[in-house]
Structures are given as structure tokens and as C-alpha cells.
Amino acid sequence: MIDSASAPVKRFLVFTDLDATLLDHKNYSWQPAAQAINYLEVNGYPLILCSSKTLAEMVELARELNTNSPIISENGALIAIPVDHQLSGQLRGKSTYKNYRLKHDGISRQEILGVTDELRGEFDYQYEGFSDWTVAEISQKTGLNMQAAEHAAKRFATEPIIWDDTFQRWQDFESAIAGRGIRAVRGGRFIHLMGQTDKAKGMLQLTKYYRSGYPETLWTTIGLGDSHNDIGMISEADIGVVIPNPRSVKPLHLEGAHIIQAQYPGPIGWNRVVSDLVLSSSQNVARNSKD
Ligand SMILES: [Mg+2]
Structure with missing residues (x-):
């Protein structure tokens, strides 16, 4: 019998694209996803922004979202971890930008x-x-x-x-x-x-840091995106979420038991899927603890 005090804690590790995924394609608002973002925060589930944008652009958004999680910028070419984050020691001795330690992948x-x-x-x-x-x-x-x-x-x-x-x-x-x-x-x-980088490589690298930095936690990765440069991240996550993009000329069609197709575009679809995942996992926890 497993002692519940020493049983590993299950947590989500969320990697998300920004434009037309977490951010509305017109007004760049994440507000329609505020409820799900709050669920992540109260449960201690990291929200990792993963975009082709620059770190300087993404740091502003991270501040707005009140997240102190690592960031993956420039399509996976750069991983940034806040200096005061438990995982920043993984990047010791590397270069810095503002209060982030940096790791470049490949060619500068x-x-x-x-x-x-x-x-x-x-x-x-x-x-x-x-x-x-x-x-x-x-x-x-x-x-x-x-x-x-x-x-x-x-x-x-x-x-x-x-x-x-x-x-x-x-x-x-x-x-x-x-x-x-x-x-x-x-x-x-x-x-x-x-260089030869992509978002999936950044996601896998950071997941490795989380798994070694928090060995008591069982991490389930969630990858959300709407475009072709998100395919690797979505398919290599434990749970991949395709956010529909009605403006895309080549919409994503991914299949697999671990793929969820969001019903609505942008932050509205994001909010629904992430809220459902968090709520159903906390119901499972409550059910298991009663067993
Ligand atoms: Mg996008």
C-alpha cells in the first residue's frame, strides 16, 4: 500500500504559444483566459510562454500575467529562467537579461x-x-x-x-x-x-529541468498552439492542444489519443480546455483521497 504522505504529487506543466493561442489575434488580449490562468496559479502549475517573440517582448507579458516561470523565446532558441527561480541554478554561469538567466540553443x-x-x-x-x-x-x-x-x-x-x-x-x-x-x-x-532550433526542443529541455529540479513531482506536460511552428510542441507534450485559427490558410490537423482539439479560437478556446483539464484533475485527486 502506498503511503499518501510520500506519494508523488501530480502537477501540470503548461507550455503555450502566444499569438492566436493565449492572445487574441486582434487585440492581443489574454483576458478571456483569465479564469484558467488563475486555476493554474492557485494549483501551483507553471505557465511557460513559448513563442517566436523576443525575450524583451515576452518579459513584459510575463509581468502582466504575474508569472515567474521560465520563458522560451525566439522559437525555442533561447530559454530564460528568473534568477530567483528554483531552477535557475540549471543555467549557472550563463548570460543574463534583466532578472533572467539565459541559455542559447545552437547558433547565435x-x-x-x-x-x-x-x-x-x-x-x-x-x-x-x-x-x-x-x-x-x-x-x-x-x-x-x-x-x-x-x-x-x-x-x-x-x-x-x-x-x-x-x-x-x-x-x-x-x-x-x-x-x-x-x-x-x-x-x-x-x-x-x-539555427536548428524549435519550440519542442525548448519544451523538452525545460521539462528535463523540472523533472530533475522537483523529483517529488510527477509532471504532465500540456502544449498548446495554433500554427505549424507549434506542431512539435503539441505532439511531443503529454497532452497536446490544437487551438483553431480560422484565419490560417493551412489549419492544423493533428491526431492522436493525447490530442485535444479546442472548440473555440484564441484565449476563449484556451480557457475552456485548460479549465476543464485542471478541474477534472482536481476532481480525480479529491476522488482518490476519498478512496
Ligand atoms: Mg500562434
Whole structure:
């Protein structure tokens, strides 16, 4: 018979994409998910933001959400853990940003720019990227306000560019950078140059930290997202949640016993699924303790 005092505690570890998942695609509000976020907080279930956004952008949101959990930014290329967090010792000796310790995965932005500047110098490729622009120009090209543009410019591991050359020359450029370990991921207007990282790798790395840092806890990971760059995170989580995105030209179709399809887009769908998961798990705990 298992002694209940020494039985492992089961907890959720939640990894979520932001745009069109936790945040409404129009007004960037997370408010419709406030109830579920509160359930996570009162149960001590970490909420880990995992996005292609920069750390500077995400730190602001983490502050707003009142979460002191680690952050995965720039599509998994950067893991950041608050200095005062129990797991920050996992990143001892690494670089810092504000009150976060950082871990870069793979190639840095400086290394990416080293390769692409060399190619542009040699072959005169016509493109421009964030590193070529002032904050005012980034603001004008992205539609972000000046403060948001300043945050978007603080990049560690990815470089967004706008290609302004022929398709043939794009193919030459893309294969040249691929040979140096850099891949190109198409977003809306920008092409993002980055190393061989993705959100799933960041999620698995952090899950490892949680499992070794809290050995008394049985963690169940939940991964939520709406787009193609979320597929790895959703499918490799213990429970994967697809948030429908009616604006997507290629909606996600994932199948599996561990996949939940949210009924509603954005934070409304997020709220419903996460609330149901938390409530049904606490009912199970209550039922088990009565047994
Ligand atoms: Mg998204």
C-alpha cells in the first residue's frame, strides 16, 4: 500500500504559444483566459510562454500575467529562467537579461549575421533585415509602436529579413546558409533566419529541468498552439492542444489519443480546455483521497 504522505504529487506543466493561442489575434488580449490562468496559479502549475517573440517582448507579458516561470523565446532558441527561480541554478554561469538567466540553443544571431553579411558582400544579394534598420524603421515596417519595436529588435538568435531579389537567387542564398547550419522559416511578411532550433526542443529541455529540479513531482506536460511552428510542441507534450485559427490558410490537423482539439479560437478556446483539464484533475485527486 502506498503511503499518501510520500506519494508523488501530480502537477501540470503548461507550455503555450502566444499569438492566436493565449492572445487574441486582434487585440492581443489574454483576458478571456483569465479564469484558467488563475486555476493554474492557485494549483501551483507553471505557465511557460513559448513563442517566436523576443525575450524583451515576452518579459513584459510575463509581468502582466504575474508569472515567474521560465520563458522560451525566439522559437525555442533561447530559454530564460528568473534568477530567483528554483531552477535557475540549471543555467549557472550563463548570460543574463534583466532578472533572467539565459541559455542559447545552437547558433547565435551574431553568428547568423556573420554568415549572411559575408554572402551579401560577395554576391550583392538584395534584402534587408532588422539588423539593417533603426528602431523607427522597424516600427514603420512592422506596424509596431516604438516601444514594441525596440523590444522586437532585441534579438539573440534569429534575424527577420525581407527578401528583395529574384527567386533563383533566393534559392542560392537559402542553400548557402543551409550549408552553414542556418534555416529560413517563412512568417507573414518576414523570412526568419535561425539555427536548428524549435519550440519542442525548448519544451523538452525545460521539462528535463523540472523533472530533475522537483523529483517529488510527477509532471504532465500540456502544449498548446495554433500554427505549424507549434506542431512539435503539441505532439511531443503529454497532452497536446490544437487551438483553431480560422484565419490560417493551412489549419492544423493533428491526431492522436493525447490530442485535444479546442472548440473555440484564441484565449476563449484556451480557457475552456485548460479549465476543464485542471478541474477534472482536481476532481480525480479529491476522488482518490476519498478512496
Ligand atoms: Mg500562434
